Amino acid sequence: MLPDIAKEKRNQLIKEGYCVIDNVLSEEFLRELREESDRMLDAIDHPPEWKYQGSDLHVRGQDEPVIEKLINWQPATDALESLGLGDFTSHGGFIILSKPAGGPPLYWHQDWMKWNDPISCAPWPQYIFLSYYLVDTSIENGCLQIIPGTHLKRIPLHERIVAAHAEGGYYVSEDDPDMFCEHPDAVDLPVKAGSLVIAEGRVLHAARANQSSKRRTLLLGWHERPVTIPNNWNGHVPEEIINRDPDVTYDPTRNPGLHLKSETDSS
Ligand SMILES: O=C(O)CCC(=O)C(=O)O
Ligand SMILES: [Fe+2]
Numbered sequence: 001m002l003p004d005i006a007k008e009k010r011n012q013l014i015k016e017g018y019c020v021i022d023n024v025l026s027e028e029f030l031r032e033l034r035e036e037s038d039r040m041l042d043a044i045d046h047p048p049e050w051k052y053q054g055s056d057l058h059v060r061g062q063d064e065p066v067i068e069k070l071i072n073w074q075p076a077t078d079a080l081e082s083l084g085l086g087d088f089t090s091h092g093g094f095i096i097l098s099k100p101a102g103g104p105p106l107y108w109h110q111d112w113m114k115w116n117d118p119i120s121c122a123p124w125p126q127y128i129f130l131s132y133y134l135v136d137t138s139i140e141n142g143c144l145q146i147i148p149g150t151h152l153k154r155i156p157l158h159e160r161i162v163a164a165h166a167e168g169g170y171y172v173s174e175d176d177p178d179m180f181c182e183h184p185d186a187v188d189l190p191v192k193a194g195s196l197v198i199a200e201g202r203v204l205h206a207a208r209a210n211q212s213s214k215r216r217t218l219l220l221g222w223h224e225r226p227v228t229i230p231n232n233w234n235g236h237v238p239e240e241i242i243n244r245d246p247d248v249t250y251d252p253t254r255n256p257g258l259h260l261k262s263e264t265d266s267s
Pocket of ligand 2: 205
């Protein structure tokens, strides 16, 4: 990747909470991933809780060679390195999120579970998801949507939505006006199959309904870096992080608390 492009993508990830890198998977590997994910999806029951995500099948690299190959896919490792994200490591698996033909939208949510920890204030990425859509996505078949900047800034929608997935999202009704709102600041992110979408775990995101006649499968893998100030970070370091006690255990929570500031907060 050209250094200027890498810098632009990195800045977009830092400021807006996402970026897209095209042509990361080869056609041949894409075919293999489609076949293998179809095989895994077709071999299991889909419980009702999966309605909004389509499926939520967690597959470890140690159990499926194709997933291990995806974790170690060199063009993706190279892309992370170029973006200054070389200190991230995979959680060891990918999640298969497959929206069937006619599947409903996924509600607005964020996926960071450590809001009690002052590291939540990090102006740099700490916790990211790498997403590969196995078909081209569009507004019609369930592309991703993001509200840029919401990983660092609280907006009124944060107060109106319930926590994602098992913590609440599973049980919302399909006509919930906040969880499924058309937000004025939302952007649709249609991508080509095989592109790599890198996004912040803290950013508000959702997915459109699949109104096409084909399954829309996504492979999503969580990646995390150590709780330290990155070596390549030259920007501001929040007081909360400088004063963070590394010996404290912070209870997990999906609810952004004091560490997500609104624009009117003083710090
Ligand atoms: O289906 C998508 O595009 C996004 C899935 C997602 O964000 C999730 O399951 O947490
Ligand atoms: Fe998510």
